[in-house]
Amino acid sequence: VEEGEEQPVINASFQQQATDKKLYRDMDERVIAGVCAGIAHYLNFDAKWIRLAMILLAFVGGSGILVYVILWIIMPKATSRIEKMEMRGEPANLQGFQRNLDEELQSVKERLAEANKHAQPIFTRFGMFIGEFFEWLGRFISGSGKLIFKIIAGCIIVFGAGLLLALIVCTAAFMGFLDSSVYDLFPFSIVSESYRGVILFWAFITLFIPLLALVLFSIRVAFNRQAINKTLSFALLIIWLAGVAGTGYYVAKISSEFKEHAELTQSTDLKSFATYTIDIDKSKYFSKEDSAAYRIDDSNKNQIVVDDYGDHPFRMPSSVRISIEKSEGPASITQTYESQGKTFQVALQNARSINYNFTQRDDKLIFNPRFQLVKGTTWRNQEVWIKLKIPVGTKLILKHDSYRYINNYGAWDCEDKENDNDDFSTWVMTEDGLRCIAQLKEEALNKKKLNNELLDLEQLRKDRNTDTVYQDSITNRIR
Numbered sequence: 001v002e003e004g005e006e007q008p009v010i011n012a013s014f015q016q017q018a019t020d021k022k023l024y025r026d027m028d029e030r031v032i033a034g035v036c037a038g039i040a041h042y043l044n045f046d047a048k049w050i051r052l053a054m055i056l057l058a059f060v061g062g063s064g065i066l067v068y069v070i071l072w073i074i075m076p077k078a079t080s081r082i083e084k085m086e087m088r089g090e091p092a093n094l095q096g097f098q099r100n101l102d103e104e105l106q107s108v109k110e111r112l113a114e115a116n117k118h119a120q121p122i123f124t125r126f127g128m129f130i131g132e133f134f135e136w137l138g139r140f141i142s143g144s145g146k147l148i149f150k151i152i153a154g155c156i157i158v159f160g161a162g163l164l165l166a167l168i169v170c171t172a173a174f175m176g177f178l179d180s181s182v183y184d185l186f187p188f189s190i191v192s193e194s195y196r197g198v199i200l201f202w203a204f205i206t207l208f209i210p211l212l213a214l215v216l217f218s219i220r221v222a223f224n225r226q227a228i229n230k231t232l233s234f235a236l237l238i239i240w241l242a243g244v245a246g247t248g249y250y251v252a253k254i255s256s257e258f259k260e261h262a263e264l265t266q267s268t269d270l271k272s273f274a275t276y277t278i279d280i281d282k283s284k285y286f287s288k289e290d291s292a293a294y295r296i297d298d299s300n301k302n303q304i305v306v307d308d309y310g311d312h313p314f315r316m317p318s319s320v321r322i323s324i325e326k327s328e329g330p331a332s333i334t335q336t337y338e339s340q341g342k343t344f345q346v347a348l349q350n351a352r353s354i355n356y357n358f359t360q361r362d363d364k365l366i367f368n369p370r371f372q373l374v375k376g377t378t379w380r381n382q383e384v385w386i387k388l389k390i391p392v393g394t395k396l397i398l399k400h401d402s403y404r405y406i407n408n409y410g411a412w413d414c415e416d417k418e419n420d421n422d423d424f425s426t427w428v429m430t431e432d433g434l435r436c437i438a439q440l441k442e443e444a445l446n447k448k449k450l451n452n453e454l455l456d457l458e459q460l461r462k463d464r465n466t467d468t469v470y471q472d473s474i475t476n477r478i479r
Contacts, residue, residue: 020086020089021041021042021086021087021088021089022042022083022086022087023038023039023042023075023087024038024041024075024076024077024078024083024084024086024087025037025038025072025075025076025077025078026038026040026041026078026084026087027077027078027079028084029047031051032068033068033072034077034078035068035071035072035075036050036051036054037050038075038078038087039071041087041088041089042087054067054068149221150221150222153218153219153221153222154218154222156214156215156218157215157218157219157222160211160214160215160218161215163211164208164211164212164215167204167207167208167211168208171200171204174188174196174200175197175200189378189379190254190378190379190380191254191378192254192257192378193376193378195250195253198246198250199246199247199250201246202242202243202246202247202250203243203247204243205239205240205242205243205246206240206243206244206247209236209239209240209243210240212236213233213236216228256342257340257341257342257346257380258340258341258380258381259340259341259342259343260340260341260342260343260344260346260347261338261339261340261347262338262339262340262341262344262347262348262350262351263336263337263338263339263351264336264337264338264348264351264352265334265335265336265337266334266335267332267333267334267335268332268333268334268335269330269331269332270330270331270332270333270360270365271360271362272330272331273331273362273363273394274393274394274395275363275394275395275396275397276331276363276364276365276390276394276395276396276397277363277364277365277396277397277399277424278322278365278367278388278396278397278398278399278402279364279365279366279367279399279401279402280366280367280368280369280399280401280402280405281359281366281367281368281369282369282401318370318371318372318373318382319369319370319405320356320367320368320369320370320371320384320385320386320405321383321384321385321386321405321407322367322386322387322388322402322405322406322407323385323386323387323388323406323407324387324388324389324390324396324406324429324434325387325388325389325433326389326390326391326392326429326431326433326434327389327390327391328391329391330391331388331389331390331391331394332388332389333358333365333386333387333388333389334386334387334389335356335358335384335385335386335387336384336385336386336387337351337352337354337356337382337383337384338351338381338382338383338384338385339351339353339354339380339381339382339383340380340381341380347380350377350378350380350382351382353373353374353377353382354371354372354373354382354384355371355372355373355374356368356371356372356384358386365388367386367402367405369405371384385407390429391429392429392430392431393428393429394428394429395426395427395428395429395437396426396427396428396429396434397424397425397426397427398414398424398425398426398427399423399424400423400424400425414426414427414436414437414438414439425438426438428440
């Protein structure tokens with residue numbers, strides 16, 4: 001403007017409008033669609049904080065993802081120079097265009113440098129990538145990463161403290177301070193009583209110290225202070241190594257007590273009957289110690305305690321398996337007791353510690369579903385196998401409760417369709433083994449139908465003896 005000339009008056013509202021920011025998606029600094037970069041320009045924030053907020057919102061029911069998609073749809077892209085200037089809040093005048101042009105030239109130079117970088121050998125680029133990654137990781141850890149690590153460390157402290165408390169309570173229970181019956185649960189029942197306390201102590205040390213170290217390390221990360229000194233840390237390490245060694249020693253010792261196998265067999269002749277009924281006795285028997293513990297006296301002598309004998313993960317394996325075979329002589333039962341031990345003599349002694357009895361009441365054979373061990377005996381894979389041998393022609397009535405213990409026949413497949421409500425199935429011993437009578441009846445009925453059909457076909461063949469084609473058809477059907 002020349003001196004003396006009247007200067008143009010610029011409308012203040014227009015000047016303000018020219019510097020107002022508009023919300024666009026920044027396609028130059030985008031990671032996905034430029035939404036976070038555009039919001040950062042609009043709010044004068046660093047884009048990384050907007051991205052971090054979006055990531056955190058994504059973990060809140062996925063709301064961050066929904067918000068991002070909506071903004072992606074409604075926010076326009078900043079493609080032209082004027083739109084980019086409006087996004088940054090730069091005035092749309094000559095100075096603004098000049099500054100924007102300089103920035104674009106600088107961006108072109110950076111892209112050329114980036115292209116030159118990609119043209120470098122692969123090993124050089126890989127090395128630069130690794131360096132940049134660790135540089136970014138360092139900046140992240142020194143910045144927003146610290147907060148995330150502190151939050152994670154706080155969660156570990158709370159969770160680890162709960163685990164330590166639970167470990168102490170469980171150890172107290174196993175030591176018998178709370179309830180010594182926990183040793184009746186499997187697999188704790190395989191630990192010999194002579195060294196239960198020792199192995200429990202070493203196992204506690206092996207688990208407790210790593211958890212404690214994790215909690216102490218988390219405290220250091222969360223509060224930036226050392227919880228214990230180096231001397232105590234070294235002492236805990238030595239104790240933990242001793243615990244690992246002690247636990248390993250006793251685990252190997254227990255494993256060696258399953259080395260040898262032994263079995264004990266005894267046979268009993270049965271009273272002869274044309275039909276036997278097999279049932280399971282679910283009544284629970286108590287020793288004198290059990291009776292005292294449960295306060296069972298003479299006033300309860302007519303009462304029966306029933307055990308459902310249901311399997312669960314912590315019940316000591318003590319099931320009985322029953323097999324039924326054909327006998328060449330009279331009916332008999334063979335009981336086989338098996339066990340393992342460190343030596344054959346020990347394994348045989350463990351087999352002799354099995355208490356199991358069956359009862360014959362006339363034609364009823366009543367079996368206990370589980371065996372018992374002599375008090376003080378440690379479980380060493382004891383098993384009981386019952387082999388019932390009956391002559392050909394002998395019938396068996398199997399109660400439903402016994403099905404799960406019958407080892408070599410699919411008892412559940414033997415169901416009489418005419419008597420679905422029966423709680424038993426009837427079998428008979430044949431030359432080919434035990435057969436279901438309901439299935440034999442069905443086979444006999446099918447055979448009778450087949451014979452009747454054959455007779456009808458024979459009669460048709462006699463009646464139509466002049467028709468050669470029909471004769472051949474009948475012959476093929478008979479075959």
